[in-house]
Amino acid sequence: xxxxxxxxxxxxxxxxxxxxxxxxxxxxxxxxxxxxxxxxxxxxxxxxxxxxxxxxxxxxxxxxxxxxxxxxxxxxxxxxxxxxxxxxxxxxxxxxxxxxxxxxxxxxxxxxxxxxxxxxxxxxxxxxxxxxxxxxxxxxxxxxxxxxxxxxxxxxxxxxxxxxxxxxxxxx
Amino acid sequence: xxxxxxxxxxxxxxxxxxxxxxxxxxxxxxxxxxxxxxxxxxxxxxxxxxxxxxxxxxxxxxxxxxxxxxxxxxxx
Numbered sequence: 001x002x003x004x005x006x007x008x009x010x011x012x013x014x015x016x017x018x019x020x021x022x023x024x025x026x027x028x029x030x031x032x033x034x035x036x037x038x039x040x041x042x043x044x045x046x047x048x049x050x051x052x053x054x055x056x057x058x059x060x061x062x063x064x065x066x067x068x069x070x071x072x073x074x075x076x077x078x079x080x081x082x083x084x085x086x087x088x089x090x091x092x093x094x095x096x097x098x099x100x101x102x103x104x105x106x107x108x109x110x111x112x113x114x115x116x117x118x119x120x121x122x123x124x125x126x127x128x129x130x131x132x133x134x135x136x137x138x139x140x141x142x143x144x145x146x147x148x149x150x151x152x153x154x155x156x157x158x159x160x161x162x163x164x165x166x167x168x169x170x171x172x
Numbered sequence: 173x174x175x176x177x178x179x180x181x182x183x184x185x186x187x188x189x190x191x192x193x194x195x196x197x198x199x200x201x202x203x204x205x206x207x208x209x210x211x212x213x214x215x216x217x218x219x220x221x222x223x224x225x226x227x228x229x230x231x232x233x234x235x236x237x238x239x240x241x242x243x244x245x246x247x248x
Contacts, residue, residue, distance in 0.1 A: 061205060063204075119202060123202075127201055
């Protein structure tokens with residue numbers, strides 16, 4: 001076997017290993033089951049019952065400007081969709097409990113707000129940017145993912161996706 | 173020769189794996205509270221900005237590079 005062939009094999013192996021290392025990240029993607037919220041170390045609020053419901057999990061922080069902009073939209077969505085079986089859980093990644101509390105007090109959102117104080121859940125999910133929201137079907141599977149918040153466009157998309165998920169009905 | 177290529181392979185795997193690791197080079201999005209703080213903004217203090225501009229002007233004989241009037245010719 002020639003040196004050139006050996007070199008090509010080594011390079012191929014290295015590239016494969018690099019790709020594998022990159023793929024080992026635990027980023028939650030579409031089609032994955034979302035980690036259990038109940039099992040995560042969340043505090044600062046009460047987790048609503050999410051069993052059999054369409055769930056929107058939003059990761060936010062008090063220091064994140066687009067997160068602030070998204071709250072009124074989620075409040076509108078909550079108002080329009082809560083009765084249809086949609087639950088919104090806004091998970092704060094604030095390190096300081098006081099920052100989280102002040103934000104919630106100021107905005108008083110109509111949906112559930114909790115704090116991932118140890119940042120274990122957000123690390124597990126490996127959120128790509130702030131904010132990111134995950135739309136889960138009734139079975140707890142991630143069906144849609146919104147990276148960032150882009151105002152009315154994002155709200156419109158989420159509403160369409162919610163309509164679609166609600167139309168699917170209950171899974172057997 | 174085999175030993176050499178084996179060593180080269182291990183080295184390549186180690187290096188490429190390290191390069192692919194996200195933990196080495198990136199501050200995670202949820203860890204950017206300090207970076208997002210107002211005090212991290214370079215334009216947080218208008219007076220400080222004006223003084224810096226003055227120093228640059230006096231030292232470099234140039235002005236206008238930060239969006240104010242003037243073409244950098246020093247003729248203002």
